[in-house]
Amino acid sequence: MKAYAMLGIGKTGWIEKARPECGPLDAICKPISLAPCTSDCHTVWEGAIGERSEMVLGHEAAGEIVEVGSLVKDFKVGDRVLLTAITPDWNSLEAQAGFPMHSGGMLAGWKFSNIKDGVFAEYFHVNDADGNLALIPEGVDPVLAPMLSDMVPTGFHGAELADIKYGDEVLVIGIGPVGLMSVAASYLGGASAIYAVGTRPNCIEAAKGYGASEIINYKEAPIVDQVMELTHGKGVDKVIIAGGTVHTFPQAVKCVKAGGCVANVNYFGEGDCICLPRVEWGVGMGHKTIKGGLMPGGRLRLERLASLVTHGRLDLAPLVTHLFNGLEGVEPALELMRQKPEDLIKPVVVVAEDLQK
Numbered sequence: 001m002k003a004y005a006m007l008g009i010g011k012t013g014w015i016e017k018a019r020p021e022c023g024p025l026d027a028i029c030k031p032i033s034l035a036p037c038t039s040d041c042h043t044v045w046e047g048a049i050g051e052r053s054e055m056v057l058g059h060e061a062a063g064e065i066v067e068v069g070s071l072v073k074d075f076k077v078g079d080r081v082l083l084t085a086i087t088p089d090w091n092s093l094e095a096q097a098g099f100p101m102h103s104g105g106m107l108a109g110w111k112f113s114n115i116k117d118g119v120f121a122e123y124f125h126v127n128d129a130d131g132n133l134a135l136i137p138e139g140v141d142p143v144l145a146p147m148l149s150d151m152v153p154t155g156f157h158g159a160e161l162a163d164i165k166y167g168d169e170v171l172v173i174g175i176g177p178v179g180l181m182s183v184a185a186s187y188l189g190g191a192s193a194i195y196a197v198g199t200r201p202n203c204i205e206a207a208k209g210y211g212a213s214e215i216i217n218y219k220e221a222p223i224v225d226q227v228m229e230l231t232h233g234k235g236v237d238k239v240i241i242a243g244g245t246v247h248t249f250p251q252a253v254k255c256v257k258a259g260g261c262v263a264n265v266n267y268f269g270e271g272d273c274i275c276l277p278r279v280e281w282g283v284g285m286g287h288k289t290i291k292g293g294l295m296p297g298g299r300l301r302l303e304r305l306a307s308l309v310t311h312g313r314l315d316l317a318p319l320v321t322h323l324f325n326g327l328e329g330v331e332p333a334l335e336l337m338r339q340k341p342e343d344l345i346k347p348v349v350v351v352a353e354d355l356q357k
Contacts, residue, residue, distance in 0.1 A: 003056045003121035004330045006113070009047040012334070015054055020117065020125035024071040027129035029063030031119055031327070032080060032352035035146035036060070036334040038176065040113060042269030045338065049114060058120035058330070059085035059112035062136060062145035064352070072129045080142060081133045082306060083126055085150040086110050086297030090131040101294040109297055120330045134302035139310035143323070143355055146348060147177070147316045150295075152305050154265050155181020157295035158240040159189050161263035166190035169236045171227055171255050172212070174243020175203045177319050177346045178265060180210055182240045184314060187211025191238075195230060197223055198243075200342050206318040224254040236260065246271035254280040256288055264292035322347035325356040 003017045022028045040057050042048040065079045075081065088100035088109040101109035111127065112118040126132055136142055155178045164170060170191040172182045175198035186194050187210060196212035198204060204215050216226045227236060235257040241248055241264040252262045253276055268274070281288055295301075308314040321344055324333050333347040350356045 001122040002327065003117070004058070004334075005054050005056045005120075006044050006052045008053055009051055010045055012044055012057065012331075017054070017056065017117070017121065019123050022067045022069050022125070023127070024069040025128050025130070026069045027065050027072060027075060027126045027133060028067040028123055029061075029065050029081065029083075029126060030123050030351075031061045031063050031121075032350075032355060033062045033143050033146050034058060034060065034119060034330060034349040034351060035149070035346060036330065036337045036349075037085075037150060038337055039267050040334060041338045042267055043113060046269040048267070048269035055113060056117035056119075056121050056124075057113045057334070058118035059110070060146040060149035060151075061119040061124070062142050062149075063119075063124070066123065068129060074130050075133055075135075080136045082136055082140075082145055082148050082302050083133055084148075084153055084295075084297040084302055085112060086295055087112065087127055087132040088297050090128050090298070100298060101296050107294055110294060120327075122327065131299055132297065134299045134306065137306050137310050140306050141316070142352070143348060143350055144316040144320055147319050147346070148302060148305055148309075151177040151319060151346065152181050152314070152316070153295045153297070153301055154178050155242065156185040156305065157293060158182040158242055158263050158265040159185035161265070161291040161293050162186075162238040162240050162261050164189035164191055164238060167192045168238050169193040169195070169231060171195045171197070171236045171239045171252070173197045173223065173239065173241045173248055173252060174266065175207045175212075176243055179240070179242030180206050180319065180345070182242050182265070183207050183212050184210040186240070188308075188313065195227060195236065200344075202321060202343055202345050206345060209318055223251045227255045238263065241266045246274045249274045250277045250280075253277055253288060253290070258282060259287045261289040261291065264290075265295070319346045320348050321345045323357065324349045327351050
């Protein structure tokens, strides 16, 4: 099969590779729509998870099933399905302990384009199909469906980690697609004020549409100075980090109140250490909780998030700004994610001919 792969750190290209084999619990899908991710860029051009050779990239897709294993109960050939970027082994001890995203070891629930081939190919493999797939429901546009693979569940996990309560004032750092979904989740969770950090016009407009009450331009002044001005020196109850670098953490800690929470869903592709400001962390005793988590993945989560779309609570359309037709569109779409022009939020590659526009 034809596939777009990481050839080595800093190198990508098209390769021919054997079609994946289907185990008894698994499914083989062909993509109907795909989306590249900033994580792919971290993996290739920053070498964030180390050297990989001829590893197929991509972890965001909607697909059509072409083969199912003998023990798969709920899906059949021809079904069009959603899948999450994180595909845990649901019978693992880690999953039973409540951490399915780490099934088999830390971050090992993240299989696509990490420990096995990803979805940028004519066919891709999904482990534990009954636990990791969901039917695309009526009311979810299959072109937009890849947003439910990673951007939506990761952004919402930021709000889950932060434990948003009614009336909380929330700071979301980074309003790319994940941050936008953290804004949306915070709004749905009852936040009274949402301060969103970003500069790109498309992202700012989308953030306001999803519920941001104030936009903070980090290029104009330090984030903490602007937050303290907006909160009259009190700081915010919760911070969600959805973008930035290891140097973002100190500002987040400075912005959150004593007793508050900093929740990180950002993939830090560079840097050896994350430093905490000693005094603003309450010299270690400020009850400022710091959480960082990979989203859980799984069918139940997919179905619940898709339900928000079908019932009109969540609009995926503002996330997608660029469309490409055909599998070969993966290459320019990924380059867009690498370069991040001002008008970009997220590109989608439409593979199924009946969906191409």
